[in-house]
Amino acid sequence: MNEARLLVAYSFVYVRRQPNSPAEVNANSALRRQLTTQRKFEKASNGRILKVIPDWSTSRTTPFSSRENFRNAVEVARSAGADLLLADIAELIERTTLNQIARCVDALNALDVELWDATLARTWRAMGLDERGSFVKSAMEISKSRSEAVRAGIQLSRTKKAAPPNLNYKHGNHANRRNADKRASRLLPFVLGEMAKLTTGEKLSPSALAAALNAAGVSTARGGQWTHNTAKDLIARIGKLRAKPTST
Template sequence: MTAKFVSYLRVSTQQQGRSGLGLEAQRAAVVAYVAGRGELLREFVEVETGKGADALERRKELRLALETCRRAGAVLLIAKLDRLARNVHFVSGLIESGCDFIAVDMPNANKVMIQMHAVMSEYERDQISARTKAALAAAKARGVALGRKGMDNLRPNIEERQKAADAFALRLKGIVDGFQTSGLSHRAMAAELNAVGVSAPRGGKWTHGQVQRLLARLS
């Protein structure tokens, strides 16, 4: 009997949704998994943050995907487990939905293993946030200016601006090194910096591109 699958693809920002960034890689992983194993009935794509205890309720496309799985007797298929959530409450709710699901990057994981993965991911996320806040507090105690205030003394001269930008990047080096050690993606780094209140070089929120430029400056 041919297995039936329903795929669920997710990106966490409207910009990623418009550009397709991340979706094609997820789709390719799903298609490769289904090949020779069964039939892909339908694909659902979600664009949202995924944060908060009510993440399952707020994901309309995931709810539709689960309902399709129940009606068709299909298995929910995702490319990566962390695309569902690093949230124990959310993963527990998904397991309690009664639908079988498979993560392509952990195809042999049972529900207990998936719950443990969510627990460890949530713990690591909290630890990263705590380490970041501690590093920022230590930097401020030393009189280090972060964010827009740290850039106020930039002069019109290009060379002076470059020096100031380099100095600003160095102030964040310890924090960024911790992010890299933890294996965070550039988008995850931006999210962490925004979450703890570090302003981007010219003020405002950090973006994926700004993190890339910061890393390039530090390399």
């Protein structure tokens, strides 16, 4: 029998206020979702999580890769000869501020321990430079879109206009579509895996997909639970992406 892969699970979220007790930490839905994803990976990969290190910050200017707890998780993994396990690397990078994204990725590239993405069941090293670059590009677009929305909101508040300029509205919608397409591309292997479980001629229902995504601890783009409608939108978006001709 193969020896179990040793893992150190690190999870990170931004919070509005510091939790005052372990119960409040455990009650954080984002941390729970990440741990659920990590536990499922542990089971599916014949792994064994040696230590769980949850982390949080009230400051959105500090990326997870600069946190003391992250460095501690790396040190624990190194000392134990274990791999480091994150729930969803792309999601953590996407929640990093624009001016810190490159620094965050550089820190991951410099790690001397193996880094696993529980959602994709792949290592950071195996993703390659192109895929890592796509994470960076997506995160930058999301960060810019978020900043533009905040600026538009501030401007709207100052001028008391009923709606933002049409150009900004169209630009925001276009960015949202691009980000949704990229997230759908990342989830494509998961969806295809669920389809492969079906009998010949059977279609994957949105409700079944939503249940599978929630069971796997995969959150929606807004960090919530999947529903029939959000899963239906994902199936439709993936269908359009697969129907697009590949460029040569």
